[in-house]
Amino acid sequence: MTAPALLPLSGRRLPPLNLGASSFPHHRATLRLSEKFILLLILSAFITLCFGAFFFLPDSSKHKRFDLGLEDVLIPHVDTSKGGKNLGSFLIHGQGHDEHRHREEEERLRNKIRADHEKALEEAKEKLKKSRDEIQAEIQTEKSKVVQELKKKDSKPLPPVPLPNLIGINSGEPADPDIREKRNKIKEMMKHAWDNYRQYGWGHNELKPIARKGHSTNIFGNSQMGATIVDALDTLYIMGLHDEFREGQEWIDKNLDFSVNSEVSVFEVNIRFIGGLLAAYYLSGQEVFKIKAVQLAGKLLPAFSTPTGIPWAMVNLKSGVGRNWGWASAGSSILAEFGTLHMEFVHLSYLTGDPVYYNKVMHIRKLLQKMDRPNGLYPNYLNPRTGRWGQHHTSVGGLGDSFYEYLLKAWLMSDKMDTEARKMYDDAIEAIEKHLIRKSNGGLTFIGEWKNGHLERKMGHLTCFAGGMFALGADGSRDDKAGHYLQLGAEIAHTCHESYDRTTLKLGPEAFKFDGGVEAVAVRQNEKYYILRPEVIETYWYMWRFTHDPKYRQWGWEATQAIDKYCRVSGGFSGVKDVYSSSPAYDDVQQSFFLAETLKYLYLLFSNDDLLPLDNWVFNTEAHPLPVLRLANTTLSGNPAYR
Ligand code: DMJ
Numbered sequence: 001m002t003a004p005a006l007l008p009l010s011g012r013r014l015p016p017l018n019l020g021a022s023s024f025p026h027h028r029a030t031l032r033l034s035e036k037f038i039l040l041l042i043l044s045a046f047i048t049l050c051f052g053a054f055f056f057l058p059d060s061s062k063h064k065r066f067d068l069g070l071e072d073v074l075i076p077h078v079d080t081s082k083g084g085k086n087l088g089s090f091l092i093h094g095q096g097h098d099e100h101r102h103r104e105e106e107e108r109l110r111n112k113i114r115a116d117h118e119k120a121l122e123e124a125k126e127k128l129k130k131s132r133d134e135i136q137a138e139i140q141t142e143k144s145k146v147v148q149e150l151k152k153k154d155s156k157p158l159p160p161v162p163l164p165n166l167i168g169i170n171s172g173e174p175a176d177p178d179i180r181e182k183r184n185k186i187k188e189m190m191k192h193a194w195d196n197y198r199q200y201g202w203g204h205n206e207l208k209p210i211a212r213k214g215h216s217t218n219i220f221g222n223s224q225m226g227a228t229i230v231d232a233l234d235t236l237y238i239m240g241l242h243d244e245f246r247e248g249q250e251w252i253d254k255n256l257d258f259s260v261n262s263e264v265s266v267f268e269v270n271i272r273f274i275g276g277l278l279a280a281y282y283l284s285g286q287e288v289f290k291i292k293a294v295q296l297a298g299k300l301l302p303a304f305s306t307p308t309g310i311p312w313a314m315v316n317l318k319s320g321v322g323r324n325w326g327w328a329s330a331g332s333s334i335l336a337e338f339g340t341l342h343m344e345f346v347h348l349s350y351l352t353g354d355p356v357y358y359n360k361v362m363h364i365r366k367l368l369q370k371m372d373r374p375n376g377l378y379p380n381y382l383n384p385r386t387g388r389w390g391q392h393h394t395s396v397g398g399l400g401d402s403f404y405e406y407l408l409k410a411w412l413m414s415d416k417m418d419t420e421a422r423k424m425y426d427d428a429i430e431a432i433e434k435h436l437i438r439k440s441n442g443g444l445t446f447i448g449e450w451k452n453g454h455l456e457r458k459m460g461h462l463t464c465f466a467g468g469m470f471a472l473g474a475d476g477s478r479d480d481k482a483g484h485y486l487q488l489g490a491e492i493a494h495t496c497h498e499s500y501d502r503t504t505l506k507l508g509p510e511a512f513k514f515d516g517g518v519e520a521v522a523v524r525q526n527e528k529y530y531i532l533r534p535e536v537i538e539t540y541w542y543m544w545r546f547t548h549d550p551k552y553r554q555w556g557w558e559a560t561q562a563i564d565k566y567c568r569v570s571g572g573f574s575g576v577k578d579v580y581s582s583s584p585a586y587d588d589v590q591q592s593f594f595l596a597e598t599l600k601y602l603y604l605l606f607s608n609d610d611l612l613p614l615d616n617w618v619f620n621t622e623a624h625p626l627p628v629l630r631l632a633n634t635t636l637s638g639n640p641a642y643r
Helices: 028-056 060-074 084-129 132-154 177-201 227-238 242-255 266-284 287-304 342-352 356-370 401-413 419-435 462-472 482-501 535-547 550-567 592-605
Strands: 206-208 213-215 263-265 314-316 437-439 445-447 449-451 454-456 458-460 511-515 518-521 617-619 625-627
Touching: 177 206, 177 213, 177 227, 177 242, 177 550, 177 592, 206 227, 227 242, 227 266, 227 592, 242 266, 242 287, 263 266, 266 287, 266 342, 266 592, 266 625, 287 314, 287 342, 287 356, 342 356, 342 401, 342 625, 356 419, 401 419, 401 462, 401 617, 419 437, 445 482, 458 462, 462 482, 462 535, 482 518, 482 535, 482 550, 535 550, 535 592, 550 592
Parallel strands: none
Antiparallel strands: 206 213, 263 314, 437 445, 449 454, 458 511, 511 518, 617 625
16 A cells, blocks of 8 residues: 555645655554544645635735825825815826835735745645654644643632641650550551552552552542542651652642543542542642642532432543442432532632532532431432432441531531531431440440331441541530440440451451341351451540540550451552451452551551641541631631632
8 A cells, every 4th residue: 555645736746655664554543543634734734825815815905905005105294175186196196106016015915925835835745754653743742732731721729718727737756665666567557558559559549469450449430540649648648758648749740630531439539539639738738639629529510410419429520420329229329428528528618719519518418407307317318319218228337327427527627616517416316326226135335227117236347437426526415415425435436346356357347246146246258358447446546535545545456466467468458358267368459548547547546646636627537637617717707608
């Protein structure tokens, strides 16, 4: 096959297109690209010519203007009041000159057109002489220019807002050498997890520490958005791993792009990415994190376009099309998902001055307030089209958990001004205590699951976070039941510790029963795994902060040692499939929440309380600390988000 010879408009044949032997089209896509490019060039040359002709060929209107101009020049001092004769003679004199100048001008224009014509053809010829690689490089350069322009447009600075009081972001060093040593061990584990992700999974969402390659799950769609980087940033920061933090920041700055054709979980992206970016912004003050968080939030907004304003569980970041999980009852959205947006969205409105985020989450709250609740309980499923509950299934574990957490934290984050949230929390907890919380025969307090009027005596690892929540909500509780809730927190912590202690590995199973003589032990094989989850350690940490009972540090240290012994592999940390087996199989996943939460809570447990004090910081459900917004002392009351 030969390259096409080109016959340009001038009638001269251009030399054959020089693609070089190796760059000759071996497959159709390459050929099409080159051909299209050539055709494009010819077309552009032709258009240039036409434009030239159109603009430079003299037309009658131009003549007129030109004549008038000449008149002005030639008869500068004519006073029309002097009469037509004089004027006429001047005009007659001017006309001969005028025609001459006119011809000169036309000649000049023709020459110019010819020159432009030649120039355009020369340029086209030059382009066509280039190799395919050169042409592709030029296309690439043009593309990058466009991307840079778009980036510049997207990175417009946001309006400045006063930063809340950022206390305790660089402290916490314990005086006790034993505690310091333990804290250093946890930092070393973080470095092991990060370094291996850095080496084998960089840019992927998570790491497969045994296969030593990237990993992802359906919550991130088919995206490669570096979930581990974003989730880990604030942990790196508080541990003083600043080089690693900078590496992460650089990756985010250069690579984190949300215009991907990928269907992601709105909830997961919110708690891990937006929460992670906002925390990194507040801790480090680096604008890039705030800008990325706002860009990403914009991509989640289409998920709220449902008949009720209850968002879809998933949204395609590119098209904005949303839908729900196929497994959810009757096309429902999930309580723990649409109910776990409040903290991040309030911060987004605070930082941008744009009330859109705040309005979305307040709309959800208002809608929930209006609905009937069976036995005062919130079912886990709500249909976003009809606004009706799906199955009457209530849980403080999976599908329900962080909805309750965010009611309490909305109140705390508002400097306790958001009393509506506090009331909803108190009401919900009262119903939960009445219907879901029981004591086992062996005296262990557990939180069961409510399924269509029946209490399932099973508790999930996820549910163990509630111990910390009860303790956190003790202060400010209704009827001054602070002591009661602190005690409830302690009982849940104890039960969850038992679920760890009754295994071979001293790591907790995914779910455990309180039935037929079984207490805090998993029964089903598919509930015996431990996937590096944080909830039990999270509760130890809150209990430690509120009581300083040394048993919480002791329990935390037991968990640290078990994780290091049974989950550590040379390529990072992995979950295990059976905590009752002395030689368990690995699941080969290093979850991003291991770096965001598990290791952070452990580190905080062995730090002084002045590191991220709870009077100033509220942790989102992925352990990303966000500052309390003291409405009275900031411009928030004047901020559109709060109008
Ligand atoms: C985390 O992503 C969050 O804590 C979420 O709220 C529920 N569970 C995982 C970790 O187990």
